[in-house]
Structure formats: structure tokens, C-alpha cells
Amino acid sequence: KAGVTQTPRYLIKTRGQQVTLSCSPISGHRSVSWYQQTPGQGLQFLFEYFSETQRNKGNFPGRFSGRQFSNSRSEMNVSTLELGDSALYLCASSLAPGGLDTQYFGPGTRLTVL
Amino acid sequence: GQQVMQIPQYQHVQEGEDFTTYCNSSTTLSNIQWYKQRPGGHPVFLIQLVKSGEVKKQKRLTFQFGEAKKNSSLHITATQTTDVGTYFCAGPWGGDMRFGAGTRLTVKP
Numbered sequence: 001k002a003g004v005t006q007t008p009r010y011l012i013k014t015r016g017q018q019v020t021l022s023c024s025p026i027s028g029h030r031s032v033s034w035y036q037q038t039p040g041q042g043l044q045f046l047f048e049y050f051s052e053t054q055r056n057k058g059n060f061p062g063r064f065s066g067r068q069f070s071n072s073r074s075e076m077n078v079s080t081l082e083l084g085d086s087a088l089y090l091c092a093s094s095l096a097p098g099g100l101d102t103q104y105f106g107p108g109t110r111l112t113v114l
Numbered sequence: 115g116q117q118v119m120q121i122p123q124y125q126h127v128q129e130g131e132d133f134t135t136y137c138n139s140s141t142t143l144s145n146i147q148w149y150k151q152r153p154g155g156h157p158v159f160l161i162q163l164v165k166s167g168e169v170k171k172q173k174r175l176t177f178q179f180g181e182a183k184k185n186s187s188l189h190i191t192a193t194q195t196t197d198v199g200t201y202f203c204a205g206p207w208g209g210d211m212r213f214g215a216g217t218r219l220t221v222k223p
Contacts, residue, residue: 033210033211035213042202042213042214042215042216043157043202043213043216045210045211045212045213048210048211055209055210056208056209056210058210090156090157092157092211097210098206098209098210098211099145099204099205099206099207099209099210099211099212100144100145100206102147102159102162103147103149103157103159103204103211104159105149105156105157105158106156107155107156108156
């Protein structure tokens, strides 16, 4: 069974631009969660989608948004990029939502904002 | 802030020494999970604990879930250089998965 895939793997953007990251979960998984990982802040929860509905959102500004499609693939968008948005963005898929099931992580997208 | 607290933040050991990381939650958890992230990699699931007082072993790794289901620990016996990485605990909090800040383990050969 194929693992979680994320595209692109690396991105370089400048301040003020916007970016869209994509995540394809493991086949059969309907829950997709997004995390931001920085050296100083660890893994910070962004949001979780289950069956195309956003179940929860972490403490991030409205510039961070996401969606999930009917095939469970998910995208996250960051608008008006700031230097502090530079981070590794990880998505994870699971069978059940809400932290009740094992999360399988993708390799991440490394975003650098200049 | 982190709802799941993890200590220590860093641990440097000599190969062959033991290592323990601790995880504490402000609320009772239905389950706790442990993940390992190698340098340059992504978190990989190690184990899930569900029952109060549960103890599980994976070779040199021993995982415990506290009686009150608010704390957990991961103990590695006789560390090896392959154990290098960051170990995270995680649990359902407020309807989604929240991760501890992680314990970064380095091993000197």
C-alpha cells in the first residue's frame, strides 16, 4: 500500500506571496491532519479534515486554510506569506479522526520564505 | 502552547547507556501514542497505549501508560547509534491529535 505523499517537497517563496501544498493520504484513510514543524515550536497542529469537513483548527491565523476533496486528498493554502511561515509542513492520514488512530506522516514540504 | 508536556527536551548519552523520556497531559487521555523522527525524516509511529497501567515492549524499548492515563514514558535500554532521533508522545486533546515538544536523543559511539 502506498504511503502518504506530499507535493512539492521543497518550496521557496517571497514575503507576500501565497502557496498551496498538497497531500494524498493512504488509500482508504479519510482523515488528514496538517502540522507545522519548526525547530523551536515542535509539531503544531494546523487543522484536521475528515470526509471533506474541517473538524478542528489549531491556533493559526486565517491566512492558513485548507480543504479536502471527495477522494480524501487535501490541500492547504497560506496567503500573504511571512518570514515566520518558513517551516516543514507535514500532513498525516489516519482511518479515524480525532487522534484515536495511528497517524501516518508524509515526507513533508519544506517551505522557505525569503 | 503544548497540552501534552514532554521532558527532557534534549538528552545526550553514551552508547550503551539507558534513556527515558516522560510525557504528561493536563487531562486524562483515551490513548497515547509514541512516534520517532529521525534527523531529516518524518515522524513514524512506534506504539499506541490504551489501558491504564499498560506496559508494552518492543525489543529494547519499554512503553508505559500511567494508572491515571495522564502520563507515559518511553525507556530505551542500552542505547545504540540507531536510536538517534526525536521521540514524540501524542494524544487526543480537544478532538484532535496533539504532540509533545519531543525529546531529542543523541548517542555518542
